[in-house]
Amino acid sequence: MNNLVATVIDTTGIQKYIxxxxxxxxxxxxxxxxxxxxFEWVKECLLxxxxxxxxxxYIFDEETDEFAPQITRNSKIAAELVYAGGGNTIxxxxxxxxxxxxxxxxxxKILHEAPGLNIVIAHEKLDWDKELLQEVIDKKLIQGKLENEKRKPRPSMPILGLGVTATCNSTGLVAVDTSKRYGIPENDSYLVSREIVAKLKTVDRRHNEPANKKLLNTIFKGLDLGGYAIPYDVDDLGRSEGNSSYIAIAHADGNRLGNRFQNYLQTASNNEDCIVKIRKFSQAVNYAGRNALRAVAEMVINSITIEDNQAVIKYLDKSGNVINKITLQKIDGKTYLPFRPIVYGGDDITFVCDGRLGLSLAAKLLDKFEEFTDNLPDNEGKVTACAGIAIVKTHYPFAKAYALSEALCGQAKKWMKKETNDYEKPIxxxxxxxxxxxxxxxxxxxxxxxxxxxxxxxxxxxxxxVMRPMRSGCCENEWRTWSGFAKVVHELNTHEDWENRRNKVMTLRDVLRQGHEATKQFRQLYRLESLPKFPEANTNLGKEGWYEGICGYFDAIEAMEFYIPLGDSTDE
Structure with a gap:
């Protein structure tokens, strides 16, 4: 009998913690x-x-092709890392x-170095020769012991201080220090708890800023940054002089990837094959997510030009006139990129950027994620994903903005499910x-x-x-697509019928609220044969502004100032 112990580590409340x-x-x-x-600390504790x-x-190296488990092959090995990702470890x-x-x-280690982070750990004995590892992990550990622990959590009662104490501005817990010691300017300094101290240390130069170093060694690895710095604060993401500043928070998540992963594991012939498949699939998805985000980062970097000794990203019409422009923020001699990944790895991705780049970058991320998942080991074709983008003023509460982006991603998933008749059609x-x-x-x-x-x-x-949500890719006989939408916005920004005619555009926005006939009268007044055309759309959409109870142009007008095409066909 070859007895082992399977262990699963699961983090709880990740979104709230981050x-x-x-x-x-x-x-x-x-x-x-x-x-x-x-991941990293798991490896340290194993050593x-x-x-x-x-x-x-034995610690599986994701950079190699040696996927086979070693714990059953070598009697000297007492512990092996099977998988780590998405907040879970096996x-x-x-x-x-x-x-x-x-x-x-x-x-x-977590108590000392990541205060406030909650984890749940469960163990289960496994007869390697008779029991299936996948069933033990899914049924006995994840659905069994871990779920029971989550439903009956031990209440955490942090000591809120004795005598006279001050509270942390971010957590409300007892403050132990001030933020100025961890990279925050003194004029912006605030009281911080142990949890916030631990977080700020990861981005503090005096503590070797490990969060940025990791980003440079993953997403930005191999890219020529051109001397630009990675931003830490929303104020670093770019501005336009005289205008209100906006940021975009984009959250993307794969569609039914967990189901696909489980279906692939069910084809495993034995436990060793199961581990090989776990590692191959997770490695491929991790690479796809990172490569997709790297392609987005590269697109941002390649879009930067120098004008009057300033780094800018410009949106030009065919004549070279500036439609919109982002001036990269320069602080203390450093010029910052208007883009920052926050969560990355696998199919769960969140980034923040200048508000005018959010739509283009999110659409590009989805496109690249499909491209890089086209050759997953299960040979089931590309993985699709949905994204939600919250575009808010720079100093709008970040936590609320992220919650909005997550809700918007959920809206896109619900709509996709409805459009595919509960996944009966291709997602x-x-x-x-x-x-x-x-x-x-x-x-x-x-x-x-x-x-x-x-x-x-x-x-x-x-x-x-609103015509949102919409498909990110082209589709025959479907007009609610990103490419069609982007072309309409581009035409409203650059075509001679609309460029520099803001009052005319705003009049159209008001007229659209009044319906089909009012939109027709607007076209006749301005001698327009049609409004900007959506590919694959019924001709009535361009003439009446509406199709089957959905307006095709209100979203486009609203997005005109929040859209700078990067790598889209509209650039041509």
Missing amino acids: FGSNRLRENIGGSYLVQSAT EIEKLELGKV LLFKSEEIAKEFTKKITT FSALDWHIAASGLIGSINEIRKREYEVQIPELKEVASL
Whole structure:
């Protein structure tokens, strides 16, 4: 009998831990600490097991093609890292004693170096020769012990201070220091708890800024940054003089990738083959996510030009006139990129950028993710994903903006599910967004019902001013696509009928609310044969502005100032 112990580590409340703050530095630090706790620190604690002479350890190297497990092949190996990603880690141990010794070390390290991060760890004995590893992990550990622990969590009662204490501005817990000691300018300094200290250290130059170093060794690896720095704060993301500044937070997530992963594992012939498949699939998805984000970063870098000794990204019409321009922020002699990945690895990706780049970059990310997942080891074709983009004022509460982007991603997924008849038709990538010129009151559904639904004379039912969500890729006989939308926005910005005629565009926006006939009269007044045409659309859309209760142009008008094409066909 070949008995092992399977161990699963799961982090709980990841989103709250990463995005519970309204400060970008703290969000970056939270993301770095989650990734470290479930991967780098796991490896460190395994190596400590080896130092205690409890046996050798085997740590799978993602950069190699050696996918086979070693713990059953080498009697000297006492522990093996099977998989780490997405906040979850799977390990195998030769005995429960070694598994518990590892648990003591990893939990102690997390308590010291990532205060506030909650993890759940479960162990289960496994007969390697008779039991299926996948079933033990899924049913006994994840659906069994881990779920039970999550439903009955031990209450955390942090000591809120004795005597006279001050509270942390971000967490409300006892403050232990001030942020000025961790890279925050003294005039912006605030009180911080142990949790925030740990997060700020990851982006502090005096502590070797490990979060940025990791980003440089993954997403920006091999790219020529041209001397540009990676931003830490939303104020570093770019501005336009005299205009209000906006940022975009984009959150993307793969479609039904977990189902596909489980289906692939079910083809495993034995436990060794199961581990090989886990490693191959996760490695391929991780590479795809990183390569897609790297392609987006490269597109941003390649779009930068120098004008009057300033680094800028410009949107030009055919005559070379500037439609929109981002001036890269320069602080203390450093010029910052208007783009910063926060969460990356696998199919869960979040980045922040200048508000005018969010739509283009999110669409490009989805396109590249499909491209780089086309050759996954299960041979089931490309993986699709959905993205939500929240475009908000620079100092809008970051946590709320992220929550909005996550909700928008969910909206895109729901719409995709509906369009495919509950996945009976081929699934596709989709995106949704919201531009918040002021505060947000209510959920995205409530906002759209309140602000984007109108009663027009031609319809008995309430009509929608928004055409979002939409497909990110082209599709035959489907007009609600990103490429079609981008071309319409580009034409509104650059065509002689619309360029520099802001009053005319705003009049069209008001007229669209009044329905088909009012839009026709608008065209006749301005002698327009058609509004900008959507590829694959019914001709009535260009003539009436509406099709089947959906307005095709309100979104485009709203997005005109928040769209700079990077690598889109509209550049031609």
